[in-house]
Each structure stands twice: as C-alpha cells, then as structure tokens.
Amino acid sequence: MRALAAIPQAQILLGPWWSACSTSRRVWPLLVAAGWLLPVALLAYFKGAHAATQLGLLIAVVYLQMLGLALLISLVQQNHPHAARLVPGHLQHLRACAAVLMLALAPACGLLVGAALGDSLVWSLAAGGCLLMIGVSVRWPHTLWWLWIVPSTAWWWSDGVVWGLLSVAMRRWYAEQPLILAACGLLLLPWLLSRIVLAGGTGHRRAQARAAEWRRRPRSTRWSVAETPGAGGVGSAFNWLYGLWCAWLLARARPQPRSVLARAELVLYGNSHWAAHLGAVLLVLALAALLLVGVLMWTPVTWELIRSKGVAGMTVGVMSACFSPLLGLPAALHQSRREQALLMLLPGMPRGAALNRALARRQLWHVLVALLMTLILLQLLLGPRALENAALLVAVGLLLSVTLWADWSRRGLPRELWYVALIGGGIALAISLAVVLDGLAWPRWLALPLALPVWLGLLRWRWQQLQAWPQALPVGRSIGR
C-alpha cells in the first residue's frame, strides 16, 4: 500500500477512498452493492439463472459508471487552477488518469453488456460516450440541461432526416470497418475526457467558480421570499407560490404552534419547501402544456405518439419532481442550521419532544402529498396503465420516507453516497418487488397495499424513538459529541 501511495496517479485516483477515513464510510458502498444481490437472487429464483445473470451484468455496468462518476468528481476537484499552473506535472498526471479511466472503464462496461446482449464494441463506444457526458457535466454542470434535453427529445429528432443519415452512416462504418471505428474511439474518447482537466488561467477559474455556484445554489435556502414575482430573475417565476404562501402566513400570524411552525418551515426548508416545489412543478406543467398545445396544433405529431414514445421520459420527470422532497429535505435542514438557532428563540416555537413530533408530522405530510401528486400526475399524463408501476414506486417511496424521521441533532450534510444509497436502494427494492409480484403473477399495484403495513410498523418504531431523541433543531449540533 505504501509503494502504491508513492505513485502520483494512485494518489490521484485512490484519494477519495483514502480520504473516507471512517470504516463506516468505506463499508457503505459495499453494503449498497450487496443490497443489489436481492433482486438478482429473486430473479434467479423466479426467472432462472440466465435472466439473473443478465440483470447482474447490467447492475455491474451501472456500478462501473458510478465508479467513473466518483473518480471524475475527484479529478475535477483536484484540478485547481493554481495547482494546474504551479505544481510540476500535476496537470499531466490528472489528464493521464482521465485517459486511463476511459481506457479501463469503457471496454469493461462494453464487455459486460456485450456478454448479456451482444455487440461488445458498440456497447464499449456507448459506455465511453456516457462516461464522456458524465465528465463534461461534472466539469461544466450547467451543460446538464442540454445533456438531458437531447435524449429526452429523441422522440422528435430521431425521426428526422439528419439523424437518419448519420445513423445509417455510423451503422455502415461499424459493419464495414469495425477495427478502424474501435481505433478511432480508442484515441478520441480518452483524449476528449482528458480535456475536462483544465490548464489553469482565467477560463479555468471562471469554470471553477461557475461550477461551485451551480452546485451550491440548489441546496441553498437563498431562493425564497425575496425571489417572488416582481423581484426579477428566473427563481422569482418558479417561487410564485412560495411568495404567496409566505405573505398569507405572515398576514395571518398567530402565536399558536401550528402557525409558528408553518412560518418557521419557510426558513427551515427554503428551496425544498412544499410551496416552492409545488409552484415550480405547476409552472413547468403549465409551460409544457402550452408547448404541447403548439406542437399538437402546428405539427403532425399526435398526443398518442407523444404518450407512447414519452412514457419513460415523463415517468422519470414526474418521479424526480415528486421524490425530490424526500431527497431535498435533509440537505435543506442542514443548510438552514445557522438560522435555526434564531428560530429556536422565537416565541411560540415548540421545544424538545414536542418539536420532534411536530416536525416529523409535517415532514410526513410533505412526503405523502408529494407521493399522491406522483400518482395523480402519472394518471393524468399516461392514463391508467401507468398506475401499475407508479403504485409500485410510490410504495418504495413510502418505505424510504421513514428515513426522514431521524435524530437530526446528529445528522450532517448528506453526502453523495447517501443519495446513491437511497436512490440505488430504492431502485433495487422496486425491481425486487416487481420481480416477486411478476413471479407470483400478481398485479404490480399490489405493492402499495403490501407495503402499507410494513410502512406503518416502521413509522410506529421511529415515532417511539424520535420522542426520546434530543431536540431536532438546530440540526447537527451534537455531531462529534
């Protein structure tokens, strides 16, 4: 290990692992990985070894891509503008690591998918392209919008002439000269990925600052009352409901705990407040509806076509919008921890176990309403056939909502790994439930009534615990004690 530490590239690539000093932080990824054995095992039982192997291979590919994401984040973090200019060899080592990453991960992913589905070379190139997109979005996070828009509008441009010609040309190249294509990929993709490591200077500093602002902003409580209509900026348009709700609460302020907590929540959750979420979702839906009306009126595209080709996109969009409270509340509570000291001194603010109970009740309502919105929106957009899977995912959301009832006095800012565990664990659970229900030939919506008693049992257990926990606010004050 000491010999390995002396190699600069090993220092760069293994830095995140070594910096995860506590054993628990090193164990977590392994536990998450082990959690995925459940759906694989269930699939092996119900559908046989072949299906289980295929799922196992695909899961391994997802993990390799996530490993790539973690390493690319680390590379970009280490690529400081000062170090790029002043530390001898630093830039070259970082770029070499990026290139090696591409050369190792893309073929590995390609071979794994190829073993399940065939065409290893195509999958290697696709995995390389995916890794490149991940790298670009890590370096320039604002490009995420464009990287998301291109595949989500594939239903529209994939039928066009340009894509048709390009697609035919690529297929012909692959069929006639696969080795030349592989060689081009081998040279081009590593070089492109190494370019996310910048060489210092003004452009690098600007990119660094912009990325820092981009990452900070969604988690900050800054989008709030001030950015109401009339205050200007994009945030003000999305926060229209938050501003109205705030004005309504202040106009009807009472010294009762309910009114006090409702006003305190405005600061506690900031961007993740239910009114901010709902306002943003309604605005996006209104804009989408306008766009849709235009498309349906002035193009030959029909609603049936959009619905049939956009099932996956719309489901992912609705799910991510409605699951965001579950993911956003812990970070929002951490962000507002300094303000919480002042909130706790306000007349009317509950304390101790009373605060824990009130906070837990409101968080639960928050999640329940979001999950209900998921069902309603998917029903409206995709019709009753979408309810099968939506009910399954809502069942998983219910079970995961128990994580919000935590000892907040000891919770810090959720790390990336927490999100990976929550989302990865949620998907693993959803697949497991689907496999079991399909195996038993039961409808998938049964997951919801089946999950309810488990959820109620978990809630009861956490409810008893949270009454004995220290006062929830200010969040994280007992870390290290």
Place this chain on the structure above:
Amino acid sequence: MNSTTFSIAAEAGLPAGAAALAPEASVALSGLSLRYGGQAVLSGLDWVLQPGQVVGLLGRNGAGKTTLLECLLGLREPDAGEVRLFGRSVTQLDDELRARVGYVPQQSDLFEGFTAGQLLAYFRSFYPRWNEAKVEGLMSRWEVPRDRLISKLSGGQQQRLSIIRALAHEPDLLVLDEPVASLDPAGRRDFLRELVERVLDRGTTVVFSTHILSDLERVAFNVAFLKEGSIACQAPLEELLDQVRIAIGSPAELQALQAAHGAQLLRRQPLAPGREQWLLRFARGVPAVALLQPLNLEDLFMELS
C-alpha cells in the same frame, strides 16, 4: 512551564457553584460542563450576570465562547450543569421568557433569501412587542436598504441588520456573539453608542464576546475571561486595570508580598528555577513595590485567557 489560573467570581462576589443562590440574576450558570469527543470545552463553569450588567466575554480562539453563549441560550445541551435565565431553567423556556431575549449570532449572512424589510416583517410576526419606530430610526441611521436582498448587502450592513433585528423587540437580555467583527471603525463606534444610549437606559443585561479590545474598553463595564472551560476572572474593567499587577520574583518573595497586602492570586507561572511570575489583584490598593508591573487590557487578555 505550566501555569495555574485561579477562578474568581469577582464582581458578583459569589463563591464557585453558587449561581443557584442568585434567583434574581438575569443569567445564572452553575457547574456547566460540555465535551466534544474527548475534549472538554466547558468544565464546571459557574457564571452569574446581574440585571443591567454589561459584560464583555473574552477568550482565545477555540476557547468555547460561542459554545458557552449557545448553552446560555439553551441552543446546546450541556453534559452537566444548569442554566437559569431570569430565575427559570433554560430547558423550560416559555414564550414570555423568549420575548425577553435577543441574540446576535456570529454569522451575519443569515436569511439570505429575504430582503432586509422581509426579514424584519418575518420576525415581527413572532414577537408580541416590536418597536417599529426604533427599527425605522436605526435602519435609516445605519443606512440599511429595506428592499435589497440580504445576500447583496455588505458584511457590515448584514451585521447592522442582525443587531437591529435583535434590538427591535426590546429584550431584557441581549446576547451578542462577536457583534462588531464585520463593522468598520465608524460602524463599531455607532453600534457601541447605540448600545450604551438605548440599551443600558432600559436596564438590559448585555453579554457580548469580542476580540476587539478597544471596543471593550469603550463599552464593557465588566469583563469575563474564559479559559480552560471556566470563567477565569470576571470583574469591572476599570477595577481590574487599577488593581491587577504582574509580580516577578522568588516564590517566597511573592508569597510574602501577597500575604502582606491581602492580594488575590489570579495566575502563577514558573519562569526559571526559583523564579515565578504571579498575577496579583490588590483589592485594597496597589502597594508601591518595585517588582510590580502595571498591565493594559491586552496584557490582561494575554495573561488571563
């Protein structure tokens, strides 16, 4: 060379652990202990603040000033000990008591999504008493624009706004954690003038931590030194400057000096074999002895914190 500091509760004249015997005190802390991991931040701290007292809390970086102030307000639970505000336990802080407390935290960049006006409207909705005229006066005198986002205000303006917010409900106990750190000299002078003119007239108890010793000299009538988890010394500033001296000599010489004048030993530090430096407080007047050296506030800070 280990030094020894002796705790005294000079101003209140209370023996250690007697905080509970002061029911009329604005603040009474007794036996307060708190550890982070293996490190003791507060160890058996006793402290009493009488109504109308203005106390500057001094301590080195990491001494635990913020932790102490947070424990005092019930924002942090100690491992042991008790905190009483106006005779009532801080763990049972009711609404009436909370309306009597004002707090200016160390960070001024809070509530960044609000404008200054929205922040004040937000806080006004919670308090039964709110002096709007005072708020208006201070906002205009300290030039804090109402309609600008707090994130767009300068550090000094944010700090001023934080102070205005804390003063607006006219608290009986004002706790300020390094309140003037972000202010320029003119801002500090204005703030201190306001503190003296407006707050002291009402008999408000004020405790504030600071590193800026010149400000302390301007406004604090009492200073408290936090060292090794307890209040090493609390006394009126003028009195300390008049009565405390450094003496260097052999232990026998110093003991004789202390005994002859009834001096209180605040700190002793060995310098070399047979030679020590003692910090002595002469409550009955400083004798004209050659081995005594006077101290200024900075010297006191260095010796007692």
